[in-house]
Amino acid sequence: MDIYKEFIENSINPFILFSPEGNILEYNKEGEYLLSIAAKEELFELAINHASMHAGFKHTFLELQIGHSKFCAILVGYIDSETLGLMLYKNMCSTKIQKNSKELQSANIFTLIDIAINTNLEQTKVAAEYDVSIPEFKLDINHFLKTLNKIFKALKNTKELTVKVHIATGRSIKINQKRYRVVEILIESEEVKNLRNLEDEQLIITFENNLLRIELPFIT
Template sequence: MSSFAEAWIEHDYNPFIVFDNTGKIISLNQEAQYLLGEVNHKKIFDIAQTYASMTYGFKTTIVDISFSSYKFYAITVGYDDETSIGIKLYKSATKKFANVEEYGESVNIYALLDLCISASSTNANIKFKKEFDPTFPDVRLKVEDFMKLLTKVYQSHINSPVITTRLALITGEYIRFNTKKYPIFSISIKGENRDRNYEKSIEEIGIKSNCTIHFEQDETLIHAALVS
């Protein structure tokens, strides 16, 4: 393979992994490294085996696959002998931010989350867990709308015995606005027994807060631009 082709794969937006026949990784691109930060590589190997062609060659399958913040709409699996197998996963297009509005209060995101968790825990027999990236700067947000959004999300999980809140930067993803590039951060609020009746109101408040919202079975994901 030429160095140009190798560089192209390395910088592909979609994860690409080659395994040996035991499931050990032989090679992978940059995007696959990010993916494997959220999912065990054995799960990807199992998917490659499941969707591989019955004979040597390549097979593309349209299939919905999700791993935490990653969503895929198709995969290609290929092999030409019994020693190795490759898989490429095609990322679904994420909902786009309408804009980035550079105004609002500069707030400590940890304090904001702690405040909403404290309010939500009042008179509720729930164990709240926090998994926070400790390196976040202060963030400019529409504080009132953002607090309404967090409160509504916690309300939707209020019947869960445990609610886990995770704050993290989405590695390698940015939004461009007026020639500037902004990182994207994610707040995951996860707890079983999520009430889906809240989804419409959460999405409406999300629009006012300039956030995108993703719903999983037991998880609500909030994505926003990190404007500091």
């Protein structure tokens, strides 16, 4: 067993090894997950743009978000023209607080969303696109409803709003060394830009143009 390779393989930080053409040669477990949510071309470009002018290794401190993961630094290195390595360092200070699954309650996600909509969006035309094949799963009901109410209350003056719920293909959330599929809630409205400072200690919330995204672990 090569202890160096095992450390890289089991690191919480994604590692990817590229060829000069940008093809993937190797990756660790976290690198495999990162490649499922980010294009290899973008990651290769990131490595090229932050590589040293001469053979060696270069650390760069930056703020980078890919999916629900936030990174505070990257390491790019090469010792010859055959390979280029990239490691991204997770910003663990942004890790969400996950309750023990025994403290969670099973619920129908669509019922909870409809309760929040009916409570806050009486004057708004809401288009709902639900994957109703999603069964009940476990979450912190009170906290989830509190967060939804905060979001919809801030959007109460919007004329139209779209809510979509589905299982996110190829994505997962890791909790206590176990990966769970992701239930993704998408809220689209022109007023979403007013919520960009919204943060939550438990829920993964990200923004993209007029889109607010909530990612929940599918714990059954």
